[in-house]
Amino acid sequence: MLRFYLLILVALPLSTSLHQGRKKPPPDCAKSEQFPKGRADAFVNELNQRRRLMVEGLQKNGNTGKNLPTGENVAEVEWSCDLEKKAIDALNPCPTESPSAPNGTTGFFDKYVCNVLIC
DSSP states (O other): OHHHHHHHHHTOOEEEEETTTOOOOOOSSSSOSSSOHHHHHHHHHHHHHHHHHHHTTOOBOGGGSOBOOOOSSOEEEOOOHHHHHHHHHHHSOOOOSOOOOOTTOOOOOOOOOOSOOOO
16 A cells, blocks of 8 residues: 555656646646556545645644645646656565575565555
């Protein structure tokens, strides 16, 4: 699950437009490589909605019941296929065989299932 969120956060760069009514540029690609288009759009829309609430001083701050401080110059985000690819590449080189430990030492190694699965 952590990989899922890491992929999303790395693949959502700040755009050059500000929330205050400026038109945001289109994404840098028509379709993401591994992330379903509908889910990517839904996530970007939800994230931008939360950012709008923060700008307006209406975004709740966890379980405290209070709101986050009002944001200023908060840019909207847009999906970046280039950053999505970089995130996938960073997550893919996962070792499957234990590295050798120097003589007289013990090596620690855990094998993880490393392919990124996005439903």
